[in-house]
Amino acid sequence: MDNNKRPDSMQRITTPELAEAFISEQVEAIRQQVGDKKVLLALSGGVDSSVVAALLIKAIGRNLVCVHVNHGLLRKGEPEQVIEVFRNQMKANLIYIDAVDRFLDKLAGVSDPETKRKIIGNEFIEVFAEEARKLDGVSLLAQGTIWPDILESEGGIKAHHNAGGLPDDLNFELVEPVRILFKDEVRVVGSELGLPDGMVYRQPFPGPGLGVRCVGAITRDRLEAVRESDAILREEFAKNGLAGKVWQYFTIVPDFRTTGIRDGQRSYDWPVVIRAVNTRDAMSATVEDVPFALLQHITDRITHEVAGVNRVLYDLTPKPTGTIEWE
């Protein structure tokens, strides 16, 4: 099977049986390509890189070196889940890098959204490249490129670098075992590989992580308010049957305070904005009609459990005229 291009005749992978066949085929192909060499993977904990990790672990075990960079902009519990699933359960060769201070120090005082994104992207490459140089005898790089990435790239056949451009001295051969799959197929394969549902059916998450939801210049306390309120929202949506129904839901904390009252005293704290949208193509989106009683319960939890927050707002704006994210 040509691993470079999705054959027109290829059947959509929708069943465990089809997933199993794909996995066997890819495990064989990976072993052929890699031999006894070592492969490096930037493991974010997202669906694509997690499925690639699981496939490579099945094929070459600890010859896969997973690097998980915690840049401080991940959701609550995500770094812990990556360690639990890959290091503890799958016995992966996992390098965990706590780069929280490094990223947040670089981002301090930077309010322009484009500059924030660039800093996060560049810093990620730098941290990853530093780690790669420390490793001896690694000549291959695995990537979670999927078929829509290829279709979006020029000509449809160019190599696609998820992690952006690595420095010239790091000239890796690419291993892209889910390159010909659509997103829904990646999920079916991931489930068959034994990854937990919370990882396989994870909502889409922007590359710069919570950084774009801590609007303006990121501070540690406001970032923590984003992370904690997001965790409450996810918990309540899961409990109330909305987690599988709503396409994307998250919280935003703008760099803006309002007057409130707590224990009879005036407070001056941030509002948390709840965003919950549905879309087919991300070009347009509608707002979910979340039951009012649930919104009230979430509001009560957020205003009482999250430090520095006295108000909760629901974003009623479809796309257009709004965008899904706030910056």
Added chain:
Amino acid sequence: MDNNKRPDSMQRITTPELAEAFISEQVEAIRQQVGDKKVLLALSGGVDSSVVAALLIKAIGRNLVCVHVNHGLLRKGEPEQVIEVFRNQMKANLIYIDAVDRFLDKLAGVSDPETKRKIIGNEFIEVFAEEARKLDGVSLLAQGTIWPDILESEGGIKAHHNAGGLPDDLNFELVEPVRILFKDEVRVVGSELGLPDGMVYRQPFPGPGLGVRCVGAITRDRLEAVRESDAILREEFAKNGLAGKVWQYFTIVPDFRTTGIRDGQRSYDWPVVIRAVNTRDAMSATVEDVPFALLQHITDRITHEVAGVNRVLYDLTPKPTGTIEWE
């Protein structure tokens, strides 16, 4: 009848007949107190000052001089309604002062809420005092003091100045014909005097007007966004049976922009926040469960009809932990 203190035995005015009796009594009392002298009144267009105006017009006609100061922070259509009802329909002696530039120039660049309130209050007194000095032979000042104002003031018998302290050279004798009434009684009397429902059943409106809803430093364009979005909200609540049901509803425009998309182009505009709350005593408040379809329709109208707005948010916060207003 002692006009200074509400008698314990006084029957609550709940019917047109009781209102009519109160009106006759007060018209007589006003004529006795005023004689052929002239009376000055700061007519804001709120319930209390409007009912006082109507009572005095009935008692002494054009010997009442109403001064309506438009400070630029009134709701859409309010100055026009004051002119229509009092000058055109009731043939009142009405002085209309366009002080919009004067107020907005003084407020330019001022973001501290307390300073904003002080500027608005002081400037109002100054404009009103200037006008009062221009008038010859006016020695009485009518005020819309009501019984709860008296109860809240020290000792319960001190004269209460709604307009705050006028300068010493303006030493008016007070005329306070609704001094012993509760708010609901003022409304019944107002209806009986022929005031339109929109005036009599007006929602509570803060003294500094829309100024506290144009959060932070007031600019003319953002103030216009507050006024226009508030008008749309009021129109839709009236159309959909919520105007008489919800205690207070209004819009806020924070000094904060977010990314959006319009006609395929990136936009960077303000969000409008909708606030709709119910309360008995204003010490605590709950949020109205506005039907989602109506919220969506209002969002569509505001994002398409109000310049500079690309997003609409619904404030889910009860009091506490929020306050009803945002500053």
